[in-house]
C-alpha cells in the first residue's frame with residue numbers, strides 16, 4: 223500500500239527512484255572527491271604553517287565521506303561521473319590557488335564550497351525523505367553536519383577578511399554549482 227502511494231506521488235517527468243539514487247551517489251562521490259582534493263591543494267601551500275592541523279582534520283573527515291560514497295557506488299553499481307578528472311584537477315587547483323592568495327582566501331574558499339554543499343545535501347535529504355533509503359539518508363545528514371562545522375571553522379579562521387571576499391565567494395560558488403549540476407547528469 224505504502225509503495226503504491228509513493229509511486230503515485232511521482233509526477234510524470236520525475237526521476238525513478240533508481241535514477242534518483244544513482245544521481246545522488248554519483249554527484250556526492252564526485253563532490254567529496256573534489257573536497258578532498260581542495261584540502262590537498264590547500265595543504266600543498268599551507269602545510270607546515272599553523273593552519274596545517276586544522277585543514278588536515280577537515281580533510282580526514284572528507285576522506286570518510288568519500289569512502290562512504292565509494293562503497294555505496296560499488297554496492298549499487300553506480301558508474302562514476304565522466305568528470306572525475308575535472309574534479310581531480312579543479313579541486314586541487316582551487317585549494318592551492320586560493321591558499322596562494324593567503325590563508326584567509328583558503329578559508330573563504332572553504333566557506334563558499336561548504337555553503338553550496340550544505341544546500342545541496344539539504345535538497346537531497348528532502349528528496350530522500352519520501353523514499354525508503356535510510357542508509358543513504360543517514361549518511362547525507364551526518365555529512366551535512368560535518369560540512370556545516372567546516373564552514374563555521376573557516377569563518378572563525380577569518381574567511382571574511384580575505385581580500386575581495388564577495389567576489390571570491392561568488393566565483394567559487396558558481397563553479398561548484400556548475401560542477402555539481404554537470405556531475406549529476408554525466
Ligand SMILES: [Fe+2]
Nearest residue numbers: 254257284287
Ligand atoms: Fe564532505
Ligand SMILES: [Fe+2]
Nearest residue numbers: 257368369372
Ligand atoms: Fe567539508
